[in-house]
Amino acid sequence: MSLPAIEATGLVKHYGETVALDGLDLQVPVGTVLGMLGPNGAGKTTAVRILTTLLRPDAGRATVAGFDVAEQPDQVRSRIGLTGQYAAVDEHLTGHENVTMVGRLSGLGKAQARARADELLDRFGLADAADRATKGYSGGMRRRLDLAASLVASPDIVFLDEPTTGLDPASRLGLWEVIREVVALGTTVLLTTQYLEEADRLADEILVIDQGREIALGTATKLKADVGGETVAVELVDTTRLEEARTALGDVAGGEIWVDERQGRLSFPAHGDTGRLAATVRALDAAGIAVSDLSLRRPSLDDVFLNLTGRAASEAAADADTPTEASVA
Amino acid sequence: MSATSASTTTGRAAAESARNHKGTIWRDSPIVATRNLRRVLRQPQIAIFVLIQPIMFVLLFRYVFGTAIPIPGFDYVQYLMPGIIAQTLVFGSATTAIGMTEDMKGGIIDRFRALPMSGGAVMAGRVISDLAINMVSLVVMVLVGYLVGFRIVTSVGEALLALLLLIGLTLAFSSISAVIGLAVKEPEAAQSAGFIWLFPLTFISSVFVPTAGMPAPLRFFAEQVNPVSHVSNAARALTVDGYLCGTEICTDPTRAVLLSVVWIVGIMVIFVPLSIRMFRRLE
Numbered sequence: 001m002s003l004p005a006i007e008a009t010g011l012v013k014h015y016g017e018t019v020a021l022d023g024l025d026l027q028v029p030v031g032t033v034l035g036m037l038g039p040n041g042a043g044k045t046t047a048v049r050i051l052t053t054l055l056r057p058d059a060g061r062a063t064v065a066g067f068d069v070a071e072q073p074d075q076v077r078s079r080i081g082l083t084g085q086y087a088a089v090d091e092h093l094t095g096h097e098n099v100t101m102v103g104r105l106s107g108l109g110k111a112q113a114r115a116r117a118d119e120l121l122d123r124f125g126l127a128d129a130a131d132r133a134t135k136g137y138s139g140g141m142r143r144r145l146d147l148a149a150s151l152v153a154s155p156d157i158v159f160l161d162e163p164t165t166g167l168d169p170a171s172r173l174g175l176w177e178v179i180r181e182v183v184a185l186g187t188t189v190l191l192t193t194q195y196l197e198e199a200d201r202l203a204d205e206i207l208v209i210d211q212g213r214e215i216a217l218g219t220a221t222k223l224k225a226d227v228g229g230e231t232v233a234v235e236l237v238d239t240t241r242l243e244e245a246r247t248a249l250g251d252v253a254g255g256e257i258w259v260d261e262r263q264g265r266l267s268f269p270a271h272g273d274t275g276r277l278a279a280t281v282r283a284l285d286a287a288g289i290a291v292s293d294l295s296l297r298r299p300s301l302d303d304v305f306l307n308l309t310g311r312a313a314s315e316a317a318a319d320a321d322t323p324t325e326a327s328v329a
Numbered sequence: 330m331s332a333t334s335a336s337t338t339t340g341r342a343a344a345e346s347a348r349n350h351k352g353t354i355w356r357d358s359p360i361v362a363t364r365n366l367r368r369v370l371r372q373p374q375i376a377i378f379v380l381i382q383p384i385m386f387v388l389l390f391r392y393v394f395g396t397a398i399p400i401p402g403f404d405y406v407q408y409l410m411p412g413i414i415a416q417t418l419v420f421g422s423a424t425t426a427i428g429m430t431e432d433m434k435g436g437i438i439d440r441f442r443a444l445p446m447s448g449g450a451v452m453a454g455r456v457i458s459d460l461a462i463n464m465v466s467l468v469v470m471v472l473v474g475y476l477v478g479f480r481i482v483t484s485v486g487e488a489l490l491a492l493l494l495l496i497g498l499t500l501a502f503s504s505i506s507a508v509i510g511l512a513v514k515e516p517e518a519a520q521s522a523g524f525i526w527l528f529p530l531t532f533i534s535s536v537f538v539p540t541a542g543m544p545a546p547l548r549f550f551a552e553q554v555n556p557v558s559h560v561s562n563a564a565r566a567l568t569v570d571g572y573l574c575g576t577e578i579c580t581d582p583t584r585a586v587l588l589s590v591v592w593i594v595g596i597m598v599i600f601v602p603l604s605i606r607m608f609r610r611l612e
Contacts, residue, residue: 052443055612074351077445088436092368105404105446108349116343133371149440154340180378253431 003066005157005188006032007053010060013212015047020046021057022212028205030156033189035203037196037305043212044192045085048161050327051190054276065156076109081150081158089145091135095126098134099149106153113152114299120148124178125217140171144178151182158182160191176201196300206307215308225301227307230270232280235293241265248287270296352446354453361441361454365428370596374418374574377423379462383470390537391477398538402571402578406569410479411564412433412531412536414470415557418495419531421463422502426523428455456503457463463499467492481568491567494586496591498560504600505513511607534558541576556592561590 006028015022021043028034036044049055051062053073054099061068067075089098096117103113121130124144124273134145143163149156163179164172179202183189193199199206200220206217216223232253236245243258245266249257253268260267270276275296284291369375390413397407432438432455441451471479481488510519533543533551535558540551551558552575565572566582573579 034453049612053517054439074445077348077443079346080352080443082443084436084439088440090364090368090435090437092371093364097364097367101364102440102444103343103362105352105357105444106444107352108345109346112339112342112346116339118485119337120340153344154344154346220515 002008002030004028004065005032006034006062006326008051008060008062010048010063011047011050011057012059013043013050013055016121019036021060022051023060023211024209024212026091026207026214028157028188030188031186032204032319033183033191033202034205035199035206036190036192037194037206038192039194039305042209044209045161046212047209047253048159048190052080052159053308057188081200082157083143083146083150083158083160083163085162089134092133094131094144095134095137095141095148096130096177097119099152102149103152108153116152117250118150122150123147123181125174129274139167140174141176143167143171147175147178147182155180155187157188157190160189162194163190164193164195166233172198175181189213189300196305208305210309216304223304224299225307227303228269230299231267231297232270232276233265233293233295233297234280234291235263235265237290237292241289242266244287245289248283248289251281252276252283267297281287286294342384344572346444352444352450354447354449357447357450358457359455360598361450362457365455365458366461367588375611376440379421380469383413383466384473385476386417386533387413387470387473394537400539400573401576403569403573404478406474406478407480408565408573409537410470410474411434411568412534414467414538415495415498415561415564416531417466417470417555418463418535419498420524420527421466422459422499423506423527424462425455425506426452426510426519427516428459429507430514430516430519433514433611434516442611446594448597448609452507452604455507456500457467460496460499467495482530482570483568485578487567490527490582490586491564494563494567494589494593498556498589499594501556501593501600504510504597508600508602508607511604511611531557535559535573536561539573539576541573543566556589556596559585559588559592601607 004027006026008024008026011021011024024043024047025034026034026047036047038044046055050057051064051069053069053076056070061070063069064076065079067079069076093101099117099120100113103116104110108116118130121127124147126141126144126148134142137145147163149158151289155259160179164175167175176198179189179191183202191199191202204219206216206218206220206223207214216226218226233247234245236242239261242261242264246257246259249266249268256265257268277294280294281291337398387410390409391406395409398405400408438451442448449527504524507521513522533547534540534555535551540558541549543551562572562574563582563585566580566585571578572585
């Protein structure tokens with residue numbers, strides 16, 4: 001068993017009174033993708049900044065590619081790529097100049113850096129825009145360029161700090177494609193995101209953090225299983241008939257049935273039996289109750305977050321933005 | 330042992346070049362300076378600062394203020410040019426703070442800091458590119474000066490020594506400016522903190538007028554303390570063969586040159602290591 005590509009134990013970081021990291025541990029095996037998931041202010045960016053040598057932890061220790069981030073920063077820097085939240089590309093340089101510059105500063109020769117830039121810009125669909133100043137690029141193009149720059153030295157480990165924050169859905173899908181390609185090459189990736197779906201789609205393992213601490217770790221499947229299995233959800237055309245429907249579905253649901261009057265919806269556990277969908281249709285049909293929507297609903301990672309913290313992910317982000325009661329008083 | 334994201338030959342070669350690479354200040358400074366100069370060339374508004382403003386100041390002082398400022402023993406344009414060049418270079422070096430803060434804000438400094446490059450090269454590259462731009466200002470001012478009557482009357486060697494002192498002055502003030510930029514961190518703050526103190530510094534000096542008529546404390550500062558005065562006086566002695574020491578005309582450049590060198594070296598000994606230390610401690 002080889003060493004993990006990234007390993008951190010007991011990372012602590014304070015900014016004045018604010019605790020950004022409160023004893024965070026993590027491990028990322030070589031060639032895998034860890035999705036670090038949490039609301040704004042959970043400590044994701046602080047963790048990435050420590051692991052990429054930009055910030056010193058107040059306590060704890062971390063190694064990247066086997067090198068201590070505090071003691072051997074240069075060895076770490078020669079093996080990582082970093083794509084930041086704010087897409088650190090120079091807007092007055094062209095795409096090609098940006099990638100070439102990062103290549104040169106990573107140790108590549110002049111001709112080598114240029115050839116590598118050509119190759120990466122082509123791979124990321126930026127060949128046509130290569131000689132234009134990046135201030136004219138769209139948000140999605142900038143993120144792809146940022147990613148290309150961080151891959152110029154073929155790093156073993158890539159850090160993607162909220163790579164799709166602020167992008168429109170089409171650009172987000174495009175960037176996911178590119179990230180998947182990077183992963184397919186065997187690169188170890190640590191990805192931070194506040195999008196539950198993003199972690200679900202890209203990561204092998206998900207580390208959920210809140211207030212600088214781990215609150216859950218596991219595959220997306222495992223985290224969802226912890227919340228509970230799939231549910232059958234039924235929406236009625238005539239929402240005044242919810243009680244009637246509840247009675248009609250009594251046998252099918254086997255006792256446990258929730259009624260959401262506001263949404264005009266009933267739901268009950270599927271218990272892994274997809275046959276219940278058909279049974280539901282038959283029972284409601286027999287009772288003459290018209291259905292507007294019927295679905296088998298998987299728990300989302302939003303449900304996971306809610307289950308773990310008792311708050312929705314959006315509420316947690318709002319908490320992080322507002323001062324605590326103690327500091328207001 | 331390592332699994333790299335190198336699917337291609339160029340990718341594998343890149344990985345090989347990059348592993349365990351540690352950039353030196355000699356290798357990386359020109360790369361950073363080239364990048365900075367490209368940025369400047371692509372922002373035409375900067376040309377106004379570098380070209381038009383110096384020309385405007387030379388013409389205003391030569392033909393407006395100069396007509397009312399009698400300098401005993403001097404043609405005003407001869408007195409003015411070495412001083413106004415020093416003044417323009419000091420102001421020009423304040424752009425170092427603006428460049429540093431813009432880079433910090435734009436996230437490029439983070440990118441640089443996560444690369445195996447020389448940290449000193451980020452500072453050195455900035456200072457080199459700012460010096461290059463300031464030298465363009467200097468050349469423009471000398472040319473415009475010649476058009477309006479300025480003449481270097483000394484030897485080539487003396488004129489080159491004056492140039493060296495002016496370069497030293499620019500580097501010294503660039504290093505102060507770098508510290509200001511690293512301290513204030515915001516471009517807007519660098520805009521005011523970087524420039525505001527330069528007005529009294531360059532005006533309470535021998536740059537535009539003789540110091541003899543100033544109130545005693547200002548006169549003392551302008552004649553005995555201010556490095557801008559010393560460099561202006563040294564440049565005068567080395568290009569137009571004389572400067573005003575009090576009410577006299579002095580032609581021996583030795584004292585002014587030595588005081589200039591002491592100031593330039595003194596400033597750099599303090600501010601260069603300080604700026605590098607502040608850069609390394611950025612978080």
